[in-house]
Amino acid sequence: MKTFWTCWVKGTDGGSGYQHPTFESAKTESERLARLPINQGKKVYVFECKGASSYNDVNWERVENDELPF
Numbered sequence: 001m002k003t004f005w006t007c008w009v010k011g012t013d014g015g016s017g018y019q020h021p022t023f024e025s026a027k028t029e030s031e032r033l034a035r036l037p038i039n040q041g042k043k044v045y046v047f048e049c050k051g052a053s054s055y056n057d058v059n060w061e062r063v064e065n066d067e068l069p070f
Contacts, residue, residue, distance in 0.1 A: 001049075001051065002021075003048065003049060003050075004019040004048075005020045005022070005025070005047065005049070006019060006020065006046070007029050007033055007044055008044070008045045009033055009039050009043075010043045011042050019049075023046070023048070030046050
């Protein structure tokens with residue numbers, strides 16, 4: 001898996017999740033996002049992807065209310 005970086009504006013839904021190929025690209029984008037009027041006063045974080053997981057065989061099982069664990 002190739003490393004990538006993404007930006008997240010605190011207090012938002014997270015944005016588009018664009019995968020920047022370099023830290024510098026993500027840093028530049030975080031600065032652009034921080035300057036937007038809608039983001040004034042919000043922190044913009046740059047996250048580096050360290051890995052991922054996936055599961056290929058997910059099964060849906062209906063649970064009746066009396067079977068709920070809470």
